Each structure stands twice: as structure tokens, then as C-alpha cells.
Amino acid sequence: MKNTMEIKEQLKELEEKVNLGLKEAYRKMAEFKKKNNSPLIVSRNGKVIAVPSNEILPTTISKNEPV
Numbered sequence: 001m002k003n004t005m006e007i008k009e010q011l012k013e014l015e016e017k018v019n020l021g022l023k024e025a026y027r028k029m030a031e032f033k034k035k036n037n038s039p040l041i042v043s044r045n046g047k048v049i050a051v052p053s054n055e056i057l058p059t060t061i062s063k064n065e066p067v
Contacts, residue, residue, distance in 0.1 A: 023059065030056045 002010075033040050039050035 026060050027058065030058055 030040075032038075033056055034053045037053050039052055040056050041048060041050055043049075
């Protein structure tokens with residue numbers, strides 16, 4: 001039976017892998033949108049907007065990630 005510390009460590013590792021996967025997916029999406037000159041559709045302040053491909057950032061920083 002695994003102790004609490006082992007479970008927490010496994011969850012931390014899983015969280016890191018998921019975050020890396022999400023960042024890679026965003027990077028690929030941004031690259032695709034720029035290559036095809038396609039806007040990115042997002043929600044800002046409750047409104048749906050189209051971000052022009054030339055304004056799409058190549059990477060993103062999550063709100064709870066240190067800069």
C-alpha cells in the first residue's frame with residue numbers, strides 16, 4: 001500500500017506531465033493558426049473574440065505559474 005507522500009509525489013509528477021502536454025498543444029495550435037493565417041477564437045471577459053493570427057503569442061503562462 002502506498003503512503004500519502006508517494007501518492008502526492010505521483011500526483012505532482014502527473015500534474016507536471018499534463019502541464020507540459022498542454023503547453024505543447026498550445027504551441028502547436030499557435031503555430032498552425034499562424035501558418036494558415038487563421039484567427040484564434042477565445043473568450044475574454046465573457047465575450048467571444050477572434051485574435052488575429054499575428055497577435056497570437058507563441059507560448060502561454062498560466063495564472064498560477066511563476067514568471
